[in-house]
Amino acid sequence: MQASGRTVRRWAAWWAFGLIVAMAILLSAMGRRFWCECGSWVPWSWDIWTSHNSQHLIDPYFFSHVLHGVLFFFALRLVPRWDSSTRFVIAVLLEVGWEILENSPLIIQRYRESTMAVGYTGDSIANSITDVVACALGFMFATHYSWKASIGLLLATEVLMLVTIRDSLLLNIVMLITPIPAIQQWQTG
Ligand SMILES: [Zn+2]
Numbered sequence: 001m002q003a004s005g006r007t008v009r010r011w012a013a014w015w016a017f018g019l020i021v022a023m024a025i026l027l028s029a030m031g032r033r034f035w036c037e038c039g040s041w042v043p044w045s046w047d048i049w050t051s052h053n054s055q056h057l058i059d060p061y062f063f064s065h066v067l068h069g070v071l072f073f074f075a076l077r078l079v080p081r082w083d084s085s086t087r088f089v090i091a092v093l094l095e096v097g098w099e100i101l102e103n104s105p106l107i108i109q110r111y112r113e114s115t116m117a118v119g120y121t122g123d124s125i126a127n128s129i130t131d132v133v134a135c136a137l138g139f140m141f142a143t144h145y146s147w148k149a150s151i152g153l154l155l156a157t158e159v160l161m162l163v164t165i166r167d168s169l170l171l172n173i174v175m176l177i178t179p180i181p182a183i184q185q186w187q188t189g
Helices: 010-029 061-076 084-102 105-114 125-144 147-165 169-177 181-188
Strands: none
Touching: 010 084, 010 125, 061 084, 061 125, 061 147, 061 169, 084 105, 084 125, 105 169, 125 147, 147 169, 169 181
16 A cells, blocks of 8 residues: 555455446346347447447447546545545446436436437446446546646547537536537537
């Protein structure tokens, strides 16, 4: 254990693994499909304007989930009595909670009404799993590199997503909370 407490211990990784398994079981109980209904086992899907989005392992939104992990790292530092391992488990728990919420009828409906995700029907279970893994990777990135590197990753990812898919973590949050018609038009136009 380093003095700075920047080490994520092995028990925390096991907790993360257990939480992901529990999430997969719960999502399955909620009736979520494990994989894209197209049946193709291609691990990625880069075109977000298709029904394959959020159904395969990796798509552009993988990278916004990496940013979740970076942001959780800094937010959880506000609780000094937790060490890095505890914070890591809490970050994964928060992300698992978000994935379950995101696949609830309430949020799916909200996405369809107020964001660019008009045809959104929720994530596949496989996609939710990689989303949580992405968050864990983001947290580890912020653990190992300086805050400047994290800010750089954050800005680069946001700009790249805006340019390539007209969506980003920030826009996603804004549109989920207060939909702006002009932005929705730009995103779908
Ligand atoms: Zn597909």
